[in-house]
Amino acid sequence: MAAPKPAERRALPRFDSQALEVWLRPRGRLVRYSGLAKDFNRHGFSVIVDQPIAKDVQVFVDLLFEDNRLDNVVGIVHNCIRVGDDYRVGIQFRTKSDLQFDQNYVENVLQRMQDTIGRSVLSD
Numbered sequence: 001m002a003a004p005k006p007a008e009r010r011a012l013p014r015f016d017s018q019a020l021e022v023w024l025r026p027r028g029r030l031v032r033y034s035g036l037a038k039d040f041n042r043h044g045f046s047v048i049v050d051q052p053i054a055k056d057v058q059v060f061v062d063l064l065f066e067d068n069r070l071d072n073v074v075g076i077v078h079n080c081i082r083v084g085d086d087y088r089v090g091i092q093f094r095t096k097s098d099l100q101f102d103q104n105y106v107e108n109v110l111q112r113m114q115d116t117i118g119r120s121v122l123s124d
Contacts, residue, residue, distance in 0.1 A: 014039035014046075015117045020065045022047045024091070027058040035089070040117055042110040044078070044092040052087045053077050058099075059091060068113050074100045 017040035024033045024047070035047035053059065054077065061073040074097040078090040094100065095107050 012041045012043060012114075014041045014044075015114070017045065017065070017117050019120075020045070020063060020113070020117065023062040024049065024053070024089075025060045025062075026053060027060065038088065040114065042093070042107070042114040044075070044090065046088055046090045048083065048086050048088055050086055052080050052082070053089050055079060058094075061091060061093075063113065065113050065117065068109055068116065070106060070109050070113075072101065073106055073110070 017037045020037035020040055022035045022037045022045070024035065025031070033049045033051060033053070035049040038046045038048060057077045059075045059077060061070075061075050063070045063073065074094040075091040076094055078092050080090075081088045093110065095103055095110070100106060
């Protein structure tokens, strides 16, 4: 008998988002990682990178999707799982953080990105 699937903890579905360009910079580090986004919603995303990033590390995220660009969105690493030679890193946005500049603007653009990505996925 197969093990039961765990309950979905997310309030919103994540959409396949391989057209989303992502760059991560762990707080206090100069290195910047580029990665391949796997899924996305306005609360977070997962990305494939070539180096592990420890759980609970704060990161600054740059996102580019079509004509929507956001720089230095505050996030936190929720998990990091090895996948072959790479790592799948789950990031949750922390737009309410005191470190987040222009909180309302960032949240509006994240919502717009989610809507655009969601429409493109649903139309395929």
